[in-house]
Amino acid sequence: MINGERLIERPLRWGMVGGGRTGQVGYKHRTGALRDGTYKLICGAFDLDAARGRDFGVKLGVEANRCYADYKELIAGETAREDGVEVVSIATPNFTHYEITKACLEAGLHVICEKPLFFTVEECDEVAKLAEEKGLIVGVTYGFTGHPLVHQMAAMVKKGMLGDIRIVDMQYTHGFNAGDDVGAGEALKWRTNPKTAGPTFVLGDIGTHLYYLSEVVLPHLKIERLLCDRKAFIPTRAPLEDHATVLMHYDNGARGRLWVSSVNAGNMGSQRYRFVGSKASIEWSDAHPDQLIYEVQGEPNRILHHGMPYLEEESLAVDRMGALHTEGLGDSWSNIYLWIAQAIDAKNRDDEAFLKTHHYPGIKAGTEGVRWLENCVRSADAGSAWVDFK
Ligand code: NAI
Known part of the structure; x- marks a missing residue:
């Protein structure tokens, strides 16, 4: 602790x-x-x-x-x-x-x-x-990625509690940019201009968080190929995207699906992760960071709570507040x-x-995020083609 x-x-x-x-x-x-x-x-x-x-x-x-x-x-x-x-x-x-x-x-x-x-x-x-x-x-x-239950997920995967990883399903969406950009503030203006944002909007802005968290939980999985489909629903944002879907093939045969969007009108769900193995699945959202859903095939579903002694040592070691008292984004950043x-x-x-x-x-984590973005853009620009991950 x-x-x-x-x-x-x-x-x-x-x-x-x-x-x-x-x-x-x-x-x-x-x-x-x-x-x-x-x-x-x-x-x-x-x-x-x-x-x-x-x-x-x-x-x-x-x-x-x-x-x-x-x-x-x-x-x-x-x-x-x-x-x-x-x-x-x-x-x-x-x-x-x-x-x-x-x-x-x-x-x-x-x-x-x-x-x-x-x-x-x-x-x-x-x-x-x-x-x-x-x-x-x-x-x-x-x-x-400082949330204790992120490290619980990593420890459970490492211990084999899920079995072989088969499906990686991730989403980071919101609806704050569902309208057009007339009168947009500075933060949105620079995010939608390739000169100031770089080669992506939502993929870099929020997708890199998903990608890094998946690297923390599944460090043994590497992407072999991916396909990225991106679109600007508000045309003035093109060539940058305000919505994208990425499909990924991992080197162990697992399949991944990632959705990022800032035009998911009305959505306040933020991030959601589901990691599915051959024996069990886990699901976590930053909107409820203190709880982890653990589903073992054929058994009643469980909700694991942060700070509880039944959790793995790796999670308890980075817990700050202790069970019963909420652990939040500030705690994660402090870690x-x-x-x-x-x-x-x-x-x-x-x-x-x-x-x-x-x-x-x-720097390695930062570099891998940029590498993932480069591959996404290469795929999208080739007409959403499958590309080998380089
Ligand atoms: P923002 O536009 O809201 O704020 C930028 C701040 O930097 C302003 O205070 C501005 O005056 C200042 N600034 C701009 N250029 C500067 C310069 N050359 N020298 C000194 N100050 C300068 O931007 P926001 O949303 O805070 O994003 C900043 C960075 O943080 C971006 O790279 C963004 O991707 C990242 N970000 C990361 C988040 C995370 O969870 N890790 C969350 C939000 C943003």
């Missing part, structure tokens, strides 16, 4: 680029990072609007002279100080991730970056090499930030043995 004890020697000096007052995801980063005393927020370039960013940063408790106008000023100002920042989180629109990550790594700073990590696998590989050379960590905030902090701490101490077995979403 995680109870707030600091699991690294001292708090990491932490800064943020983006995630300002109007940003959607910034608070999730701060909720995750500031929970366990593993990070101390000391600086930021929080906003495209420098004055608003400074005002916001000061209200977060950051000294005014360490609220910078942009990431370049932040790097210059902080690397000139003895007590300068050590790790920077990037919570800005997709098109800025590559440039800011590279600049931070070159300046000797660890990075925690939003997904989708970059636009291409080539960029990911280049940055992975740079991080390796510099001895630095790149974490990626797949914020839903992600904690695991990344432990990776940074180990890297700083050259503890490669720890890093070998320590699980956290890093």
